[in-house]
């Protein structure tokens with residue numbers, strides 16, 4: 102192994118040469134689907150002495166009927182798997198830490214750090230008893246290291262820079278190799294706290310030798326992440342403690358792909374959380390069993406029933422249920438601020454009336470508590486409070502241009518040749534579809550509150566359209582935001598329709 106490591110270290114200089122251009126290439130591929138991962142081997146070269154097969158998959162039964170003894174592969178919607186090659190029975194994965202551009206919802210692309218063109222990174226799937234080698238390249242501009250969260254392995258493989266290993270410097274390669282004797286839901290992340298906050302997380306599934314019982318038909322992994330991003334910025338503020346973008350597998354609702362289930366199937370959903378918040382994930386319509394926690398399958402007598410599972414920071418939770426009732430059921434974090442995009446004054450109040458607001462600027466205002474006005478405003482966005490004065494301002498413009506007619510008129514006065522009518526059109530955005538509310542709504546304390554009242558005009562059905570959204574009611578996307586998606590339990594004919602649409606789409610892009 103030492104020889105091998107020396108060899109990899111020598112050729113790492115070669116791969117470092119690719120450093121500069123990589124991020125943009127991967128980001129582009131990722132925006133088009135999962136091509137970033139499938140092309141990875143081409144871009145990086147395959148470690149020598151390995152059998153190369155792009156067709157190689159984790160589980161032999163992926164596309165055929167599975168027996169009750171064989172686990173079904175895990176699906177990580179919107180992310181995909183990290184491919185591997187075999188070297189004398191060792192599963193070899195190539196993991197690259199790098200800057201990525203991630204589309205969170207159509208129109209919002211963030212600069213993140215992730216793996217192999219994706220944040221979260223692609224899922225590693227292996228079997229209990231496997232030996233895995235993870236060839237890790239650091240294409241970030243600063244040191245890092247990869248920690249295998251929950252795995253029982255030698256200290257020098259634990260991935261803590263400065264303790265078990267030297268930091269992996271920019272452009273350097275480090276090779277992790279260890280046997281897997283556990284099974285369950287694990288994850289990987291750098292042991293660098295701020296890097297975790299800007300996207301660096303990925304799932305690590307170890308399938309048991311014999312499938313858990315009862316047998317499930319569908320098995321999903323969902324990574325929970327959160328970012329604080331000010332309007333007009335693409336950079337998450339990793340110092341912040343208040344988050345306004347909440348994601349399932351790197352996508353906010355309505356762009357997170359729904360889970361499509363054939364009515365009657367037994368479903369497992371595994372969730373992993375790397376962020377500053379614990380998320381109570383709620384499933385509509387079903388009472389599930391909590392069957393696993395922190396990569397440990399629980400004995401059946403210890404399973405807990407419920408409809409909301411608290412996925413704490415650094416935790417993994419597995420739930421299972423029989424999807425016996427057809428419908429488009431919500432699956433979402435139930436923290437109210439985590440059910441919105443931009444979690445701020447943008448929508449409802451942007452189209453209604455509001456007054457100015459102040460966010461936290463000092464210890465006194467530290468929690469972003471308001472002294473007067475309301476929490477939303479026509480022209481000002483919150484500075485994402487709780488900043489205790491660090492990185493926070495009293496008011497932050499939320500748009501490049503004025504939003505209210507009053508401000509628009511003011512701005513217009515000093516702008517010769519500007520077509521006033523055009524600006525009026527802007528501030529009256531979506532007026533034709535804006536729901537009609539009582540004339541005296543403004544007299545009611547607290548109005549306006551809910552962004553969802555603007556649902557019809559907020560809809561972006563077309564932009565987020567994919568086979569999995571087929572048949573949803575028109576305007577549905579205006580009512581789905583934040584850490585939220587749908588579990589679509591469908592009668593066989595509708596399920597088959599979506600599957601055929603997916604096959605059609607795959608044929609087109611192949």
Ligand SMILES: [Cu+2]
Nearest residue numbers: 380434436439
């Ligand atoms: Cu939450």
